Amino acid sequence: MSNSGNVGIVIVSHSAKIAEGAADMVRQMVGNAVPLAWTGGDPEGGLGTNVAGILEAIELAWSPAGVAILVDLGGAETNSEMAVEMLPEERRARVVVCNAPVVEGAVIAATESSGGSPLSAVQRSAEEFYA
Amino acid sequence: MHDVNASRASKTYPHLTASAVLVNPVGLHARPSVKLTQCAKGFAARIELALAPEGPWTDAKSPVKVMRVKAPQGATLHFRVSGSDGEAALAAMLALVHDGFGEA
Numbered sequence: 001m002s003n004s005g006n007v008g009i010v011i012v013s014h015s016a017k018i019a020e021g022a023a024d025m026v027r028q029m030v031g032n033a034v035p036l037a038w039t040g041g042d043p044e045g046g047l048g049t050n051v052a053g054i055l056e057a058i059e060l061a062w063s064p065a066g067v068a069i070l071v072d073l074g075g076a077e078t079n080s081e082m083a084v085e086m087l088p089e090e091r092r093a094r095v096v097v098c099n100a101p102v103v104e105g106a107v108i109a110a111t112e113s114s115g116g117s118p119l120s121a122v123q124r125s126a127e128e129f130y131a
Numbered sequence: 132m133h134d135v136n137a138s139r140a141s142k143t144y145p146h147l148t149a150s151a152v153l154v155n156p157v158g159l160h161a162r163p164s165v166k167l168t169q170c171a172k173g174f175a176a177r178i179e180l181a182l183a184p185e186g187p188w189t190d191a192k193s194p195v196k197v198m199r200v201k202a203p204q205g206a207t208l209h210f211r212v213s214g215s216d217g218e219a220a221l222a223a224m225l226a227l228v229h230d231g232f233g234e235a
Contacts, residue, residue: 029165111165111194115172128195 007113007122008035008061010069011106012049012076016041022070022103026110033114037061049076054083058095066094066119068126070105094119100126144176147217150184150209151224155231159202163232168194170223176214178224184209191224 009026013019019040026036037060042048054069061067069084071077080097087095096119098105105126112125153159159167171178171191179188182202188211189196202208208228212221 029162030169107161107165108194111168114169115192117172125193125195128193 004035004063005065006034006063006116007065007109007119008037008058008063008067009106009110009113010054010057010061010067011036011038011040011102012054012057012069012071012080013038013040013102014047014049014072014076016045018072018102022106025103026106029107030110030114034110035061035063035067036110049079051079051083051086054080055086058083058087062091064094065113066096068109068113068119068122069095069097070100070102070109070126071097072102076102096123098123098126100129104129144213144215144217147212147221148184148210149221149225150207151228153202153204153206153208153228153231155234156204158204158206159197159200159208161198162234163227164194164197166232167224167227168192168197170227171220174214174216174220174223176212176217176220178220179211180224181209181211182206 011019011022019038023036023038037057039053039057042050058067069080071080077097084092084095109122109126112122178191180191181188189200191197210221210224
């Protein structure tokens with residue numbers, strides 16, 4: 001795919017609807033130039049996040065340029081960090097969890113990525129929301 | 132690496148300026164901001180925008196900063212550009228504003 005060189009974006013929310021909706025916003029506002037995946041909810045369909053789902057999303061959005069993860073609250077962050085720990089060592093350094101609001105951060109990170117920016121710039125741009 | 136090139140370019144190339152009135156109904160909200168920064172990133176030139184000819188200037192390649200400008204419909208957007216592809220960049224920015232970011 002032509003977009004595979006850009007930094008991938010993963011959206012992790014406690015709510016599958018929020019994660020899917022945020023991904024919709026990214027697709028409609030930024031386009032298809034970035035690898036994108038989302039995960040949300042626990043395996044039973046309730047609210048929550050799980051490490052397996054996050055690992056799957058990282059795999060789906062994987063890019064040689066790396067992956068930026070946007071999370072909402074508490075468990076989304078700790079489970080994402082756990083998922084990163086479980087990645088093969090050569091991939092671990094190319095995945096970051098951004099300190100940014102999940103919806104806005106996802107759109108901005110994807111915008112930055114769509115211009116071909118490296119992972120550090122994608123993270124910096126998303127984190128500008130709290131700067 | 133891009134930043135280094137941009138600052139070097141700004142020493143060599145003069146600033147080009149132009150302005151255009153925002154015609155799309157919601158002004159420079161989220162979606163147009165994304166389009167503008169995506170377009171700006173396609174050029175090597177340093178591209179800045181402002182609501183007044185004397186600034187303050189905002190980096191047109193930063194989606195967060197562009198959204199913070201909160202330029203409403205009817206506002207005049209001023210552009211300041213410098214770089215080897217500055218003329219093309221300026222033309223592309225003006226074209227985007229003139230056609231309301233494709234949503235007017």
